[in-house]
Amino acid sequence: MSDSKKPGLRSQDWFGGRGPKGFVHRAWVRSRGVPGDHFDGRPVIGICNTWSELTPCNSHFRDLAQYVREGVLEAGGVPMEFPVTSPGETLTRPTAMLLRNLTSMDVEETLRANPIDGVVLLMGCDKTTPALLMGAASVDLPTIGLNSGPMLNGSWRGKPFGIKDAWKLGDDVREGRATIGDVEDAESCLNRSHGVCNVMGTASTMASIVEAMGLSLPDNATIPAVDARRKVMARMVGRRIVDMVREDLTMTKIVTREAIENAVRVNAAVGGSTNAVIHLTAVARRLEVPLDIDDWDVQSRNIPNLLNIQPSGDYLMQDFHEAGGLPVIIRDLCESGLLHGDALTCTGKTLAENNAEARCFNPEVIFSVAQPFKPNTGIAVLKGNLAASGAVIKPSAASPHLLTHTGPALVFENQEDFEARVDDPSLKVTAASVLVLKNSGPKGFPGMPEVGIMRVPAKLLREGVSDIVRVSDARMSGTSFGTVVLHVSPESAVGGVLAVVQDGDLVELDVAARRLELKVPAEEIEQRLAEWARPAPHSPRGWVKLYTDTVNQAHDGADLDFLVGKSGSEPPANQH
Structure with missing residues (x-):
């Protein structure tokens, strides 16, 4: 350890120098088997993990976190994984939305209170994505997202089977056209792997918004959860966040008004969830980027729907990825002048540069601005x-x-x-x-x-x-x-x-x-x-009160009123 702290890193306030403060902090972390040279000015990267067996969409994050860790180490960073609340919509009662803001506080306070220079957000089931974005926005460190990815296509009785089909099967039972036995038979055919819903539900909508805002690597929204390419992406995310810290590429430098407009327009183009209105508004309010409900109408009014996917269409998320994924839609929108292609992204390149080589491999799944799937169908x-x-x-x-x-x-x-x-x-x-x-x-x-x-x-x-x-x-x-x-x-x-x-x-x-x-x-x-x-x-009493x-x-985004606005990365008091 050098005699003085290395400048420019938050973590050096904990680990830098030879005084007693640095000694105590280093000694406690050394108990995990961390080498001494990891404290000598290497960026400390938080891996914010929403893994939980109670959140099936996120149940593979233990595995993905290891690949992120490898990438961080390869790039010369120090990985520090930590858990936060994981509200899963499928099991949480009365609703995971009740816990979104609580999770955001968990993320915010953990980042602010600890020696973290940049963070990788592992997010999947739909409330975990906005919650982690909101918490990270309040602290404004270099931030990159890694979504869980969609589950594989469902398949039942020789045909593709998605969530929309499952809802219709429920109606068929109520009408007498199907039986409970049919439902039980379909049960194991719908969710065939780890990952979020295999349609353009809120989880994949929010993953698309993360990618459109420039807070993830290209293809983040669509690579299936169990595809080996997602493991490679996790590793590349670990490498990239280290460089983002060195470049001081913080969240506010990426999520500008132009990036928010891009997200709203991409949401329209993919037929995204109405929940995006609440979630993105809450994120924008944390960053003090202007966004009100009327913007959703104005920004999406002339954006055509380019994606034939359930629930607005016929195909499933795996089909979307194999057809070329979100980069195809972003490239088409950029070339048509419907996105701010010059918006900066987490790669250090612009949105247009990130997606310039995208190609469509199935025009029945991904349509074009020139010949859209449906016209003017945004929120x-x-x-x-x-x-x-x-x-x-x-x-x-x-x-x-x-x-x-x-x-x-x-x-x-x-x-x-x-x-x-x-x-x-x-x-x-x-x-x-x-x-x-x-x-x-x-x-x-x-x-x-x-x-x-x-x-x-x-x-x-x-x-x-x-x-x-x-x-x-x-x-x-x-x-x-x-x-x-x-x-x-x-x-x-x-x-x-x-x-x-x-x-x-x-x-x-x-x-x-x-x-x-x-x-x-x-x-x-x-x-x-x-x-x-x-x-x-x-x-x-308690959280509900x-x-x-x-x-x-x-x-206004259904955030807590006292959480709106910037707060920064400085702890309220530094007593150690």
């Missing part, structure tokens, strides 16, 4: 008296004939009410009805679960009706499809107009006009709101 932002601060819909996954619709509301006060009544044969519902679900927003549930995909009542399914307009303050899974209006803001639990919708009220949806209206006189709405009573608190007391509304 549509709706406003009106029913959503003064906005609501969202994904036109590419909706039924075209329902994108302009006025019908009578059929109201469910909460998810329990919906589950109790939706399949009642006596339910007063028709194909013209608009299903309305209340008390499912950030404060109302709490945590804003993926219950906005209210299933079509069995009574209508038996009549051959496969879609119906649905409106709520909830979210829906990125794997879902239908004419579903989500994220109504302000939510019902804080006194938004949604709280006072009654059965039979006419609800107007006009996606082309970006309008969502409750066709009730303003005076009557005001009277109803005056008589409305706020729901009782969910909990008097902190969350519900401080969470922002959906249009």
Whole structure:
């Protein structure tokens, strides 16, 4: 160890010099068998791992972390792996979204409190990606993402089988066209490997956004989880983060307004999840990069859908990768002037340079700007008296004939009410009805679960009706499809107009006009709101109380209000 600290590295404040402070810190780490020369000015790289057997999408991260570690060592860095909370949407109750902000705090405080110069984020199941990005954004170190990758294509009875197909199989059971035995037979055929959902759900949407923003290496979004090429990528990520530290290439130098716009536009081009609106908004607010809900409409309005993939199309994520992956779409958008191709990325090159050699190998999967799969089908932002601060819909996954619709509301006060009544044969519902679900927003549930995909009542399914307009303050899974209006803001639990919708009220949806209206006189709405009573608190203590007391509304990213904005890498006090 040299007599003085090497300048420019955070970790040298812990490990540098010959004084007692450096001695103590080095000695404790030496207990792991770390050589002495690892403290002499080598970048310390955090490997932020969301591995968990409770998060099946991320259950191979133990393996991938080792490849990242090898890459860090090869580049002359010192790897330091650490765990953080891993909210998995499939098992976590009441919803993984309730834990997204908690995980972001876990990441933020771990990075700030420890001798870390740069970080690799291992993220997969959909909430882990925004949570890790949010936490890292608040500290602003050199940062690179490695997503888990999608699982292999499902295959059942000789045909491809994805999450969208599984949802349809569930409806077939309710209609009597399939049996529970069929479901049990399909169970092992859907999830054939480690990795996230094999469609363009929220996990692959967020992975695509990470790549579009320049925070990952090309192909990060689509290489299957169990493909050997993902292990190679993990190793290359480990090498690259060391150089990013040496170049002082921090997150704020990459995630600019132009990078955020690129992410919004790529989300439209791939038919990405509506959840991206909340997650990317929260990340941008942490970095103090301007992004509001209207930007989603403006930035994606003229972007065509280029990807024929479930839930908006037919193919699966493995097909997308084999057709050329996200680089093909990014290259086409850049060459068409629809992306900021000069945006800096984690490679040190521009977005256009990263993807200049991409080629499409299956035009039935990846279409072109010149001949798109679907035109102008990005996220549509709706406003009106029913959503003064906005609501969202994904036109590419909706039924075209329902994108302009006025019908009578059929109201469910909460998810329990919906589950109790939706399949009642006596339910007063028709194909013209608009299903309305209340008390499912950030404060109302709490945590804003993926219950906005209210299933079509069995009574209508038996009549051959496969879609119906649905409106709520909830979210829906990125794997879902239908004419579903989500994220109504302000939510019902804080006194938004949604709280006072009654059965039979006419609800107007006009996606082309970006309008969502409750066709009730303003005076009557005001009277109803005056008589409305706020729901009782969910909990008097713990995380749920902190969350519900401080969470922002959906249009603001549903972050905790005191976490918005920059905070930096300096610990609040350095006592050691």
